[in-house]
Amino acid sequence: MTWINFPTYALLTILGWTIGILMNAIGKSNLVKQLGIALVIAGQLVLTLFLLKLWIILDRPPMRTLGETRLWYSFFLPIIGLITYQRWKYHWFLVYSLLLACLFLGFNLAYPENYSKTLMPALQSPWFVPHVIVYIFSYALLAASSLVAIKGLVFHYFKGVKSGHKTIALADNLVFIGFAFLTLGLLFGALWAKEAWGHYWTWDPKETWAFLTWIVYLVYIHIRYQHDQKELWALWLLGLAFVVLLVCWFGVNYLPSAANSVHVYTRD
Amino acid sequence: MGSYYKNLSLWTLFYPMIQQKKYDKPIWSNPWGYRESFFIASGLLLSGFALEWASGGTGVPEFTNLSLNIAAGLLVIFIFTAGIFFRKQVFILWLSGIPAAISAVTGITFMALLMGLTMQHDGSAPGWVVQLGLSHVTSSWPYLLISVYLLVVLGIAAAKRIIPFSTKNIGYMLNHLGLWIVIFSATFGATKVERLEMKVKEGEIEWQAFDKKNNVWVEMPVAIRLNDFVLEQYAPKLGIVDNITGKILHENGKNVMLVDSVASGNMLGWDIRLLTYLEQSGKAGETYYLNNETGAAPAVKAEAISENKSDTVVGWVSCGSFNHSYEALKINDQLSLIMFYPEPKKFLSKIDILTPEGETTAVELEVNKPAKVKGWEIYQVGYDDQLGRWSDTSVIEFVRDPWLPFVYTGIFMMIAGAVTLFWFGRNNTPTDL
Ligand code: HEM
Numbered sequence: 001m002t003w004i005n006f007p008t009y010a011l012l013t014i015l016g017w018t019i020g021i022l023m024n025a026i027g028k029s030n031l032v033k034q035l036g037i038a039l040v041i042a043g044q045l046v047l048t049l050f051l052l053k054l055w056i057i058l059d060r061p062p063m064r065t066l067g068e069t070r071l072w073y074s075f076f077l078p079i080i081g082l083i084t085y086q087r088w089k090y091h092w093f094l095v096y097s098l099l100l101a102c103l104f105l106g107f108n109l110a111y112p113e114n115y116s117k118t119l120m121p122a123l124q125s126p127w128f129v130p131h132v133i134v135y136i137f138s139y140a141l142l143a144a145s146s147l148v149a150i151k152g153l154v155f156h157y158f159k160g161v162k163s164g165h166k167t168i169a170l171a172d173n174l175v176f177i178g179f180a181f182l183t184l185g186l187l188f189g190a191l192w193a194k195e196a197w198g199h200y201w202t203w204d205p206k207e208t209w210a211f212l213t214w215i216v217y218l219v220y221i222h223i224r225y226q227h228d229q230k231e232l233w234a235l236w237l238l239g240l241a242f243v244v245l246l247v248c249w250f251g252v253n254y255l256p257s258a259a260n261s262v263h264v265y266t267r268d
Numbered sequence: 269m270g271s272y273y274k275n276l277s278l279w280t281l282f283y284p285m286i287q288q289k290k291y292d293k294p295i296w297s298n299p300w301g302y303r304e305s306f307f308i309a310s311g312l313l314l315s316g317f318a319l320e321w322a323s324g325g326t327g328v329p330e331f332t333n334l335s336l337n338i339a340a341g342l343l344v345i346f347i348f349t350a351g352i353f354f355r356k357q358v359f360i361l362w363l364s365g366i367p368a369a370i371s372a373v374t375g376i377t378f379m380a381l382l383m384g385l386t387m388q389h390d391g392s393a394p395g396w397v398v399q400l401g402l403s404h405v406t407s408s409w410p411y412l413l414i415s416v417y418l419l420v421v422l423g424i425a426a427a428k429r430i431i432p433f434s435t436k437n438i439g440y441m442l443n444h445l446g447l448w449i450v451i452f453s454a455t456f457g458a459t460k461v462e463r464l465e466m467k468v469k470e471g472e473i474e475w476q477a478f479d480k481k482n483n484v485w486v487e488m489p490v491a492i493r494l495n496d497f498v499l500e501q502y503a504p505k506l507g508i509v510d511n512i513t514g515k516i517l518h519e520n521g522k523n524v525m526l527v528d529s530v531a532s533g534n535m536l537g538w539d540i541r542l543l544t545y546l547e548q549s550g551k552a553g554e555t556y557y558l559n560n561e562t563g564a565a566p567a568v569k570a571e572a573i574s575e576n577k578s579d580t581v582v583g584w585v586s587c588g589s590f591n592h593s594y595e596a597l598k599i600n601d602q603l604s605l606i607m608f609y610p611e612p613k614k615f616l617s618k619i620d621i622l623t624p625e626g627e628t629t630a631v632e633l634e635v636n637k638p639a640k641v642k643g644w645e646i647y648q649v650g651y652d653d654q655l656g657r658w659s660d661t662s663v664i665e666f667v668r669d670p671w672l673p674f675v676y677t678g679i680f681m682m683i684a685g686a687v688t689l690f691w692f693g694r695n696n697t698p699t700d701l
Contacts, residue, residue: 121634180686199667208384209384211380212377
């Protein structure tokens with residue numbers, strides 16, 4: 001089974017997001033700006049509809065393959081962007097998150113994936129959905145925090161602008177919320193593993209890398225607590241953290257140590 | 269040296285970060301900071317590797333119950349005394365501060381990184397890898413030493429904030445004490461975890477299970493009678509195989525199609541159409557017919573049409589079973605259509621748990637749905653793979669972990685802690701937002 005109608009849904013979504021964000025950026029009157037946001041939300045709804053349809057057709061949560069998780073990133077990034085925009089008025093951040101979401105959708109358009117309905121018994125658990133959703137939401141937040149850090153670093157080194165409290169404060173907020181969800185994902189995973197395999201933690205390669213990811217953000221939180229002033233350190237640390245997160249997310253599949261991992265995405 | 273290095277571009281990149289650090293305090297003079305902390309963490313790791321090497325890579329020996337309990341008790345007493353009565357001591361201040369914490373966490377990260385990059389419990393690992401403990405990180409000396417360091421630092425950091433009690437510290441306590449409880453009970457509990465495997469046949473009663481770790485058979489406090497083993501499967505999948513190399517050309521699942529309601533698909537440019545699907549079949553001459561004897565395998569009559577429509581091949585494909593041979597459909601010199609074994613959708617054992625007192629409890633044991641009896645948890649883990657759905661054997665696992673309630677307590681504290689983190693965020697957020 002292939003991605004039924006995916007191109008239609010994806011293009012509609014991307015269209016809504018692009019036009020919406022342009023209207024919001026260029027529009028002179030408040031009405032046009034608000035309409036832009038409404039269009040972004042409309043694009044979001046189209047994607048939601050697709051996810052729902054996919055879930056029903058597959059008869060299982062669409063969270064199994066890398067392609068499916070990319071869909072969820074595309075789903076959560078705009079939500080995080082919109083909330084951050086509403087709360088702190090970071091327009092550039094909304095643009096970034098939408099761009100990233102488009103990128104994920106574009107990736108799935110360029111490399112269509114075959115859907116498989118099969119889901120091994122160990123994955124058929126009430127824990128599956130909360131575990132994966134919480135993780136993806138947290139990854140999206142943490143990815144966003146790294147975007148903020150990269151912006152801060154670029155401004156620092158190339159534009160000579162001191163990163164300023166505002167940038168790092170946004171990064172902090174994203175990391176705290178993202179880390180809370182990361183912790184939940186890790187713990188839900190442990191509780192589920194106990195149920196499915198009899199032990200809560202076995203240092204499976206994916207678990208090991210999830211732990212490493214968690215640790216890097218843990219260090220960030222503590223460095224920020226103790227050394228409030230060393231913002232450059234913190235920004236670099238966030239950049240590094242993102243690399244570890246990327247390894248955890250899909251690099252693990254290619255590591256030799258992961259040959260027997262239960263977490264490696266289907267390679268049928 | 270500053271002015272010379274300042275001209276190098278890499279240095280200019282990092283200079284602003286290092287510039288802030290003033291090493292005006294000689295190392296090892298109080299109060300200790302990052303240098304001392306990282307010295308100690310690396311010292312612990314190095315000693316650990318030396319110990320491991322000296323012991324020939326056999327890892328930390330199994331402690332007796334008594335010595336383990338004494339060690340755990342001493343650790344707790346030390347942490348509480350230090351954290352509550354000596355917290356103003358300059359040494360304890362260091363031992364419960366951020367620099368020590370970061371050095372300990374970095375040390376653990378280093379060990380975890382080694383674990384994440386090397387295959388664990390790999391029999392073919394080279395000698396030096398084993399001798400350094402890299403093939404069994406979690407039971408190696410450096411891992412043990414750095415874990416104890418982490419437990420001490422985290423423990424005192426948490427204990428310090430118990431008194432005076434303040435509601436402002438609740439989130440902090442939930443996170444730190446929760447994590448401490450998890451690591452403490454997981455570390456000390458690891459040696460007490462028992463996992464035993466039992467194989468039981470339909471209609472039979474079994475009370476012995478095998479302990480793989482110690483290589484012994486153990487008599488369980490309950491017996492298991494297997495009344496029925498049930499395996500449900502998904503429909504099989506079709507794929508393409510290279511005739512010469514025998515490799516399956518799956519391209520990440522792209523050239524795989526589920527024999528479902530779908531009647532056609534495209535694989536490597538060939539249009540594949542399903543003409544007939546028999547869930548269970550027997551073979552007579554060149555064709556297959558519906559049959560539900562033991563070992564009856566699924567079969568599909570398929571048509572493969574080449575891209576330019578010049579070639580059409582029709583024939584049967586079957587994955588076979590333990591007593592039927594498989595059949596591939598050769599579509600040209602290079603490629604053949606094959607069927608994969610159906611994947612399990614659900615498997616369960618209908619069992620009776622029998623106690624010596626004569627009680628019988630009927631349970632349906634399923635993956636993700638363990639049963640509990642007399643301090644043991646019972647898991648469905650497998651069956652006879654050769655026989656697949658005709659398996660009359662179920663493999664179940666008995667697990668006992670006496671420290672589990674503590675681990676769970678810690679986990680639930682951390683879940684609550686994560687919620688506070690989410691709710692309150694960073695409390696000292698700068699005000700110029
Ligand atoms: C679930 C994991 C953890 C979380 C969420 C966490 C969070 C925090 C936060 C938010 C603070 C700031 C305290 C405040 O604002 O009052 C802090 C401080 C601190 N944390 Fe952690 N931490 C975690 C794990 C650890 C670990 C593993 C260690 C040490 C090995 C550690 C050691 C410390 C220390 C020493 C402080 C400073 C305490 C003080 O100066 O009173 N934490 N932590």
